[in-house]
Amino acid sequence: MVHRNAPLSETGRLRLAQCVIDDGWPLRRAAERFQVAVTTAARWSARYRAEGPAGMADRSSRPHRSPNQTPTRTERRIIKVRVIRRWGPARIAYLLGLNVSTVHKVLSRYGLARLRWLDRPTGRVIRRMHSPHCGDLVHVDVKKLGKIPAGGGWRKVGRSAGSRNARADKSSGEVDKYYRPVRGYHFLHTAIDAHSRLAYSELLGDERKATAAAFWLRANAWFTEHGITVEKVLTDNGSCYRSHAFRDALGEIKHRRTRPYRPQTNGKVERFHRTLADEWAYARLYTSDLERCDEFPRWLHTYSHHRGHTGLGGQPPATRGPNLAGQYN
Known part of the structure; x- marks a missing residue:
């Protein structure tokens, strides 16, 4: 995928390289024509000379070696805890003594579903129902x-007052007329x-x-x-x-x-x-x-x-x- 700020698409790279290799344009002239640096024009020209039009395609930016990547054994332990216990990255990292971001990257790399997509009792991915038209379901x-009783429930008057069905006035012994329960x-x-x-x-x-x-x-x-x-x-x-x-x-x-x-x-x-x-x-x-x-x-x-x-x-x-x-x- 071409970067959104890239000055050249695959077609633009091919045109630039053809101008330099096939038509004999100087690198500086081709760079000015396509509004790129001279080094960029040289790179795409060299790739066209070596590989032809196929060399204009995007290449993966993944490094050839990753010496600091999480060991395979640790990744397997992370996946095992996730599948068996259905824990999130924070709890898995605490259990295994790892960084939370490391656990999250491993789970993402292996495409494990998020916990909110799983059914907790079974661990299976929840199949969501989508109805294409109104009235289908x-x-x-x-x-x-x-x-709510008159005067408000326990959320308004407090638990001690709300737990009583009626409150008697201490002086007269009569039921408070402003606090009548609604059962x-x-x-x-x-x-x-x-x-x-x-x-x-x-x-x-x-x-x-x-x-x-x-x-x-x-x-x-x-x-x-x-x-x-x-x-x-x-x-x-x-x-x-x-x-x-x-x-x-x-x-x-x-x-x-x-x-x-x-x-x-x-x-x-x-x-x-x-x-x-x-x-x-x-x-x-x-x-x-x-x-x-x-x-x-x-x-x-x-x-x-x-x-x-x-x-x-x-x-x-x-x-x-x-x-x-x-x-x-």
Whole structure:
């Protein structure tokens, strides 16, 4: 590969050498004509005289000898520790008494996959699923989210106060009216398109089969309204997704399930729930459950239309949605 700042390409080198060798140009004249040094013109002319046009190709810059290269035995030890223990360069270097950069260079030279590309239990390279079109695959899952008591949860009032369901006023013995607990959970049902990362999500009261089936009917209608025809749905093996009600709600849509105890197979919706928890559910200290619930639709709009997604080259999911604004109904 020609260096980006190189004054001559392979074709330019051949023309320079032909001017000197075939046409009899002086080296200084050829150097001025091609805007290079005289020594450069002499080097390419000599290589053309010895090897012909084939000598104009780039050569490897690797040295013929590397006396300070890491011994083969040490490289094998590094690779063995990486394969067996699946450690990073820093831990391997500490174990073997080497420099971290040395271990990193050995791992790179042998093309070993990065740890974040590996499945930790098996050590195999993770095969990532890519859907070429919207609707080819939609990931569906449920996230359980605890409700916030009035006045704020333990993140706001502290663990000692938040761990109590009610606090009695020491002087009157009455329950503080500004601190009334809210028991229970929200069940966040989510359907996310694998290609565009467009997400449809609802806060519901349970994860029973009738609730999951009704949620999918609304989610499918939402995708259809925005120009996405769903062909396959991927879920885990939860009881609500193995029910006849959910099967009937899917209709002609193909239903795929993840392998047991393999949540990474449904990784796109799992990652969405993690982002949701970091940027909405626990992003700030809410004073009530209602306040957090009111913020959810605004955050979901920001996620779809304005928040850059690393899996989409920094663009929001709306850039891949065919009819997100609903103007083509």
